Amino acid sequence: MSSVPRSMEAEGPGPVEVVDRERRTQASGWWGVALVIATEVTLFACLIATYFYLRFRTSEWPLGGIEKPSVTLPLLFTAMLVASSIPMFLSVRAAKGGAVRAAWWLLLLAAVVQATYLGLQIHLMVDDLNSFSPQANAYGSIYYALIATHHAHVAIGLAIDAWLLWKLAHGITNYRLIALRVAAFYWYFVSVAAIAVVLTQLYPSL
Amino acid sequence: MLVVAGIVFLGAVAMLLVGWFRRGTPGLPFFGESERANTGLVIAFGIAIPLVVLIALFIVSDLYVLNKTDAPEVSSTALTVTVVGHQWWWEARYPAGGVVTANEIHIPARTPVNLVARSVDVIHSFWVPELNRKIDMIPGQSNRIELYAEEPGVYRGQCAEFCGLQHAHMAFEVHAEPRRDFERWLSANGRPAHRATGALARQGQRYFMEDGCAACHTIAGTGAEGTVGPSLTHLAGRETIAADTLPNTPADLFRWIQNPQSVKPGAKMPGLGLGPRKFHAIVAYLTELE
Amino acid sequence: MSVSTPPAASVRLDRLERIWKESPGLLGWLTTVDHKRIGILYFFTSLFFFGAGGVEALLIRTQLIGPNQSTLDPATFNEMMSTHGTTMIFFFVVPMSLGAFGNYLIPLMIGARDMAFPRLNALSYWIYLCAGTFLYVGVFSGNAPGAGWFNYVPLASKAYSPGPGIDFYALSLLFVGISTTLGAINAIVTIFKLRAPGMSLNRMPLFCFAFLAVSFALIFALPALSTALILLELERLLGFHFFIPAAGGAPILWQNLFWIFGHPEVYIIILPAFGIATSIIPTFVRRRMVAFPLVALAEILVAFLGFGVWAHHMFAVGLASATAIYFAAASLVIVIPSGIQLFAWITTIVTGTPRFKTPLLWIIGFIVLFILGGLSGVTFAAIPFDQQTTDTYYVVAHFHYVIFGAAVFPLLGGMYYWFPKVSGRMYYERWGQVSFWLTFVGTNITFFPMHILGLDGMPRRDYTYSPEMGWTGLNLIETLGAYLLALGLLSVFANLAVSLFRGERAGNDPWEGDTLEWSTTSPPPEYNYPVIPKVSSPYAMWDEEDREEDARNLERGRKTLEGGHETPASTAVDAEWDEILEMPSNSAWPPLVALAMTGVFAMVLLQQWVGAAIFVAILLATVGGFHLKEPEEA
Numbered sequence A: 001m002s003s004v005p006r007s008m009e010a011e012g013p014g015p016v017e018v019v020d021r022e023r024r025t026q027a028s029g030w031w032g033v034a035l036v037i038a039t040e041v042t043l044f045a046c047l048i049a050t051y052f053y054l055r056f057r058t059s060e061w062p063l064g065g066i067e068k069p070s071v072t073l074p075l076l077f078t079a080m081l082v083a084s085s086i087p088m089f090l091s092v093r094a095a096k097g098g099a100v101r102a103a104w105w106l107l108l109l110a111a112v113v114q115a116t117y118l119g120l121q122i123h124l125m126v127d128d129l130n131s132f133s134p135q136a137n138a139y140g141s142i143y144y145a146l147i148a149t150h151h152a153h154v155a156i157g158l159a160i161d162a163w164l165l166w167k168l169a170h171g172i173t174n175y176r177l178i179a180l181r182v183a184a185f186y187w188y189f190v191s192v193a194a195i196a197v198v199l200t201q202l203y204p205s206l
Numbered sequence B: 001m002l003v004v005a006g007i008v009f010l011g012a013v014a015m016l017l018v019g020w021f022r023r024g025t026p027g028l029p030f031f032g033e034s035e036r037a038n039t040g041l042v043i044a045f046g047i048a049i050p051l052v053v054l055i056a057l058f059i060v061s062d063l064y065v066l067n068k069t070d071a072p073e074v075s076s077t078a079l080t081v082t083v084v085g086h087q088w089w090w091e092a093r094y095p096a097g098g099v100v101t102a103n104e105i106h107i108p109a110r111t112p113v114n115l116v117a118r119s120v121d122v123i124h125s126f127w128v129p130e131l132n133r134k135i136d137m138i139p140g141q142s143n144r145i146e147l148y149a150e151e152p153g154v155y156r157g158q159c160a161e162f163c164g165l166q167h168a169h170m171a172f173e174v175h176a177e178p179r180r181d182f183e184r185w186l187s188a189n190g191r192p193a194h195r196a197t198g199a200l201a202r203q204g205q206r207y208f209m210e211d212g213c214a215a216c217h218t219i220a221g222t223g224a225e226g227t228v229g230p231s232l233t234h235l236a237g238r239e240t241i242a243a244d245t246l247p248n249t250p251a252d253l254f255r256w257i258q259n260p261q262s263v264k265p266g267a268k269m270p271g272l273g274l275g276p277r278k279f280h281a282i283v284a285y286l287t288e289l290e
Numbered sequence C: 001m002s003v004s005t006p007p008a009a010s011v012r013l014d015r016l017e018r019i020w021k022e023s024p025g026l027l028g029w030l031t032t033v034d035h036k037r038i039g040i041l042y043f044f045t046s047l048f049f050f051g052a053g054g055v056e057a058l059l060i061r062t063q064l065i066g067p068n069q070s071t072l073d074p075a076t077f078n079e080m081m082s083t084h085g086t087t088m089i090f091f092f093v094v095p096m097s098l099g100a101f102g103n104y105l106i107p108l109m110i111g112a113r114d115m116a117f118p119r120l121n122a123l124s125y126w127i128y129l130c131a132g133t134f135l136y137v138g139v140f141s142g143n144a145p146g147a148g149w150f151n152y153v154p155l156a157s158k159a160y161s162p163g164p165g166i167d168f169y170a171l172s173l174l175f176v177g178i179s180t181t182l183g184a185i186n187a188i189v190t191i192f193k194l195r196a197p198g199m200s201l202n203r204m205p206l207f208c209f210a211f212l213a214v215s216f217a218l219i220f221a222l223p224a225l226s227t228a229l230i231l232l233e234l235e236r237l238l239g240f241h242f243f244i245p246a247a248g249g250a251p252i253l254w255q256n257l258f259w260i261f262g263h264p265e266v267y268i269i270i271l272p273a274f275g276i277a278t279s280i281i282p283t284f285v286r287r288r289m290v291a292f293p294l295v296a297l298a299e300i301l302v303a304f305l306g307f308g309v310w311a312h313h314m315f316a317v318g319l320a321s322a323t324a325i326y327f328a329a330a331s332l333v334i335v336i337p338s339g340i341q342l343f344a345w346i347t348t349i350v351t352g353t354p355r356f357k358t359p360l361l362w363i364i365g366f367i368v369l370f371i372l373g374g375l376s377g378v379t380f381a382a383i384p385f386d387q388q389t390t391d392t393y394y395v396v397a398h399f400h401y402v403i404f405g406a407a408v409f410p411l412l413g414g415m416y417y418w419f420p421k422v423s424g425r426m427y428y429e430r431w432g433q434v435s436f437w438l439t440f441v442g443t444n445i446t447f448f449p450m451h452i453l454g455l456d457g458m459p460r461r462d463y464t465y466s467p468e469m470g471w472t473g474l475n476l477i478e479t480l481g482a483y484l485l486a487l488g489l490l491s492v493f494a495n496l497a498v499s500l501f502r503g504e505r506a507g508n509d510p511w512e513g514d515t516l517e518w519s520t521t522s523p524p525p526e527y528n529y530p531v532i533p534k535v536s537s538p539y540a541m542w543d544e545e546d547r548e549e550d551a552r553n554l555e556r557g558r559k560t561l562e563g564g565h566e567t568p569a570s571t572a573v574d575a576e577w578d579e580i581l582e583m584p585s586n587s588a589w590p591p592l593v594a595l596a597m598t599g600v601f602a603m604v605l606l607q608q609w610v611g612a613a614i615f616v617a618i619l620l621a622t623v624g625g626f627h628l629k630e631p632e633e634a
């Protein structure tokens, strides 16, 4: 048993890499986030179910003469967010391989893309708000509720990025590697959620 | 069904008693100590037997009984009645003859009636235990159920879905009558209200129109066209008031209109505090609305 | 520890003692991350809410003691009724079972030194405390919710419930939901990762299977409730439209979302009770559970199937008959796993050599009441019968049999069973048995007549009834029964309270128990086990040679991890030793984070959006602080 690693003490590229290779079950942190994601997925599922529940109670959709959402920009932006998974993925790879600097820059790249995405999305939402309000009717309500929930998730993701960038700037530890991996995991989930959300949002125009 | 439940229950308790009497000795009666026998027992009682019971129950209740008591095709019934739930009273509409009344539903006996259940505010539930199952009254949705009375008579119904302060005092009566009586009732209630005759009653009518009642109540054939409260057009013909809360006697009418909040706290009718003189007059008027 | 500890061992014990010591006094309790202390905090808090819910129940019963009573006015009655249900379900049973029992026992049963995320564990508790306080601030400021525990719209909409009562309800449930979710996650990771090396899944006690199932059920059930509550608050506070038909909303949407959560919730309530039953029975009948794998499977099946039956609470809303029939069928299917477990317990008792001590009495009481309650549940699955009995006292009877009888009895039995372990002292056996019979009789006197009243047409949630209805006699009996029941419960807690100080010393293993917790001292030391226990069956405590090996290991210093604040982590299924984790010690961040959250919820309630934003910032800061020091957990 003396061979069993004290993983949490691992610091610096070498040891961290070893610990990561030797661990046979995912780290507790990974399990924790995986379960958080499970609840979040269910939450989005419920919201989307609500959307269609409301939709199929009426013949008219969108309600109250609100014009159908325009397709191109939202899809474009979503593609952009999904694309940010690539630098995210590479960043994790680099970190595992001990290339901390590379990991840091890749993470920064991803974060920038994600931030721009959020900015553009909010811009779109403001446009929508000028044409119809969430108080207008059930369509408006669920439309904004869904999108805002998604935006909240992106914002949280950005906060995590920022914190990670700060941590990784001071070198790597076992703890930070796990953090980076679960952050990536979280972003993959957000990307998938983004696709589900945007398809629901654009559903009237599809 | 309750019998089946009873048997299952006694069976299980009996086994527990066996456990108590044999507390000294390990193993099963007859089988002795054999894990396979034990597991077998669990499978037999826990899976096999329940399966049989449940499937039987399912077929009888959920397939057979259910569609036997299902709501009828609209066309197939002689009569349709729409009942609208209000906090905390019932409005009944008869498309045939444009009758609108409250808290007392008349139907012909031995005739399947198609009952349409609606609500204007919160969710209520229409329930006459002796005539059929519950059906919820849901705003923005109209549910249907069959109402069928084998025997003429008065059947009590009540609201079964929690609907706020006076959920407890939201009851009504269904009067099932021989066809002829029902027809008579229907045509009588189709007519506008009697005009007040007695001097006091005529005064009462004036107060009713001028002092606010008319804002909420309809009395067909007069100026009163309020819709917040029950139609009083033929109030005197009903046996109870305030959704089966009080008997419809002059004394109770007086008690009610003078201070509804003491009778039915929270009811959507205010005490207008017109003073006994006016109220007596109004009661005199209302009691004439045959 | 006993006097005969060999010197080498006692040195090691002292060392572990020093490493794991938590800071003393009140501060120690505020900043604790020890799962046992947190469990105890959970216990007393949820016990307090049990008291509150009980008092509300007694008020309800007193109002219904006779026709046209005026102990409570209609408004207060509705508030008491709603608060009673909400409190008992969300602030008593679930925290008591998962928070108190789960927290205290899971690490002990799997031979770990703490939960996987000790500080998260503390955070769950503080959030729970704040959420409960939040609700009761509402209650005591005259703003209790009054729309029933499932809070149907439109009655709960602004138009028909203008006061803040419903907001207190919705926000406090959202709030406590966070706590429950974190708790569930923690339990799952703990069970997957922290089982003592050697305790492969098939050697894990059934108790832990039950809690594993519950935790997963919670993860997937709670979001439905959260969604419903968020939509409701958006509608009430910001004028969105989801439930009002006029603007394209749908009242039934609420019912679907609520019950998609609500039915799994009832199995979430019962499963820990099953778990407790499956750990008390073997000890007192001195044999292993019959059909162990079947029972484990059944426990997981119940949690899983629970998601497919929600609309059986909505048979009267006018579902399409096909839909209704599906949900009826599903409700019948779910009987099977319950039946399996039930007969597994009975067979175990029959084939064993039972000692009828207080804990076992409660379990037998539980079995009897669960059968009754379960059977009345099955009758609902006959749609026409349900459409007669729904929203009558027959339903109230059903769920008090299954909730109070089947879910709370094992909790009480468990309190007696583990009391020696937690307190180090024995309770008074005779007294315990008397209290049991008082409560058991009281329960049946209180709740059995409700079946009859229900079939006789008495609707639930009526604040009064008129003498003509002929319901007076039975209601009187029920109320008297409730007083008896309360007396029984009080004597239960009186017994435990007195024993806490006067009871004779218990020793490590007063029951010849079957699971690991009995191998350590009573109460267990901060580090639970000086030696990471060897496990080769689900009844570890009955494998004497393993326990003797532990003792030897202690002397030789094998598997003692006395070098630091450490616990082993093993692989998820086979539990092979994978890594050694460093555990965090006292932290002030959990209570601070919880307070910040409270600020957010309070500001939302008051619709002070600026204030809310400020508290969100504070919250982020505290969460940052929570992650400042590394490595804490990973």
Ligand code: HEA
Pocket (backbone or CB within 6 Å): B008, B012, B045, B046, B049, B050, B051, B053, B054, C266, C267, C269, C270, C312, C313, C331, C332, C334, C335, C338, C339, C342, C370, C371, C372, C373, C374, C375, C377, C378, C380, C381, C386, C389, C390, C391, C395, C398, C399, C402, C403, C406, C407
């Ligand atoms: C601990 C909580 C708990 C448990 C375990 C159960 C168990 C069950 N419940 Fe219950 N239920 C509630 C808590 C619970 N319920 C609550 C709180 C409500 C009301 C909510 C509200 O309206 O406020 C409710 C309401 C409720 C309804 C809606 C009633 C209505 O409002 O109209 C229905 C309908 O199907 C139902 C069904 C069932 C079924 C089929 C089971 C089954 O799981 C029971 C299975 C167990 C057994 C059957 C007994 C043991 C088995 C055997 C002895 C084997 C042999 C048996 C046979 C052959 C039949 N329950």
Ligand code: HEA
Pocket (backbone or CB within 6 Å): C047, C048, C050, C051, C052, C053, C054, C055, C057, C058, C060, C061, C081, C082, C084, C085, C086, C088, C089, C092, C093, C147, C148, C149, C150, C396, C400, C403, C404, C408, C446, C460, C461, C462, C463, C482, C485, C486, C489, C490, C493
């Ligand atoms: C876990 C769930 C739970 C539990 C344990 C109980 C327990 C009890 N309930 Fe419960 N009840 C519900 C859940 C529960 N109930 C729900 C969900 C509803 C539906 C609400 C709704 O319709 O919306 C309901 C509704 C309900 C009604 C119907 C109200 C109505 O429809 O109008 C009634 C009426 O008799 C009732 C009675 C009781 C009684 C007498 C008890 C007794 O068992 C209570 C006994 C407990 C005590 C007497 C407390 C003991 C004392 C202590 C623990 C003190 C110790 C310590 C300190 C004080 C610090 N309950």
Ligand code: CUA
Pocket (backbone or CB within 6 Å): B085, B088, B123, B124, B125, B159, B160, B161, B162, B163, B164, B166, B167, B168, B170
């Ligand atoms: Cu209307 Cu209850």
Ligand SMILES: [Cu+2]
Pocket (backbone or CB within 6 Å): C262, C263, C266, C309, C310, C312, C313
């Ligand atoms: Cu259910």
